[in-house]
Amino acid sequence: EPEVTQTPSHQVTQMGQEVILRCVPISNHLYFYWYRQILGQKVEFLVSFYNNEISEKSEIFDDQFSVERPDGSNFTLKIRSTKLEDSAMYFCASSDSLAGGATDTQYFGPGTRLTVL
Amino acid sequence: QKEVEQNSGPLSVPEGAIASLNCTYSDRGSQSFFWYRQYSGKSPELIMFIYSNGDKEDGRFTAQLNKASQYVSLLIRDSQPSDSATYLCAVRGAGNNRKLIWGLGTSLAVNP
Secondary structure (H helix, E strand, C coil): CCCCEEECCEEEECCCCCEEEEEECCCCCCEEEEEEECCCCCEEEEEEEECCEEEEECCCCCCCEEEECCCCCCEEEEECCCCHHHCEEEEEEEECCCCCCCCCCCEECCCEEEEEC | CCCEEECCCCEEEECCCCEEEEEEECCCCCCEEEEEEECCCCCCEEEEEECCCEEEEECCEEEEEECCCCEEEEEECCCCHHHCEEEEEEEECCCCCCCEEECCCEEEEEEC
């Protein structure tokens, strides 16, 4: 069964450093997403991406964040200068619905645990 | 601020019983509703979704939606110890908005 994959599973970085989190969405999916979950808190939407551009972003997704689809399979999230409060699980998701309607379902990767020291 | 609320639990049920999980949402224009299961330290795993009022059944799971009351529930029949997890309710808003708004989740413990 096709699945979303993410690398690395765990990333430790120093405050102020740049990190790139990588995702390979399900191959025939067209919409890609990043969410994060701080320990003990709700899952939070960061950004959605379609047709090589951002379709929606949250207030969390400020200038420190960027996304890219560098080739036909990878989807990346870059944090330019990490802060302590960026420590969280970051989940990539993808969906295949062009209709954009009620039936669009998002499938999640296993996540990357980001620890900022 | 659009909100999704769930009772955090823990909800404890004996093996074989029916577990009932509830979720309310604030955005009356919300169009579809998702239940995900999350084991500790893992990612959300889709169980099922619903977008029409009424019941939708999938195996041991039944989702129920009442848009007038802004309420969605998940019933798990014949609960198994392997069902022990946190159940997350996620809601998609109106129109072309695809982002999911999440509840904090309800922790379910199924006791053998």
